[in-house]
Amino acid sequence: MPTTSEPFHAAAVHLLTGWTAPSADQDTLRRDYLHFLSEHPDGLHRQQRAGHLTASALIVDPTRQVVLLTLHPLVGRWLQTGGHCEPSDLDLPAAARREAVEEGGITEVTIDPDPLRLDRHLVRCRDGAGGETRLQHLDVQFLARVPADAVAIPSSESLDLRWWPWDALPDGTDASVRNLVMAAHGRLGPLFDHDTAP
16 A cells, blocks of 8 residues: 655644644544554555545635635535645645645645644545545645635636635535634634724
8 A cells, every 4th residue: 555755744743743722622633633643654645545634725815704615526515625635745734735726726825834623524535446435534624825816716626616705605514614714713813804804
């Protein structure tokens, strides 16, 4: 089975070891992720069928009023950008940035180096043989910032791509995305409020 490069694995362990989780539940997940990585040296690789770490990013525009979501073709719901790690990724923030660029079509993306939150869930993954299977994703979620003139361009990995007001997300948005948006709201502060926007 292919293994993720040792420097990437070490970088992921370092990031999660040093991250101060915002709640007891998130700290439990942090410790679970670290245990998973200790048990699976290839735990960052999509071929690990016990599950694998993934990286995603919530893209926020400079006014902090809207977030960019993609309509995922497999899941059928509006999600933040993100996905599997690749051998070329140096660390989890780099993987999140690459996914944001690929799926959002915006080249100038800045990723906050500290995760916003963690989310573990079952996802349908392509198995490499033309089929699909449900695997555990241990997602590390980041905040992404883009410049004022950023233009989102849909990719082949998305059914649609749109900016949504943080407090008017599309119907059916799952709890994971809503929790991620609220975590971004907490980190970015008052400019998320409409009456204080520039």
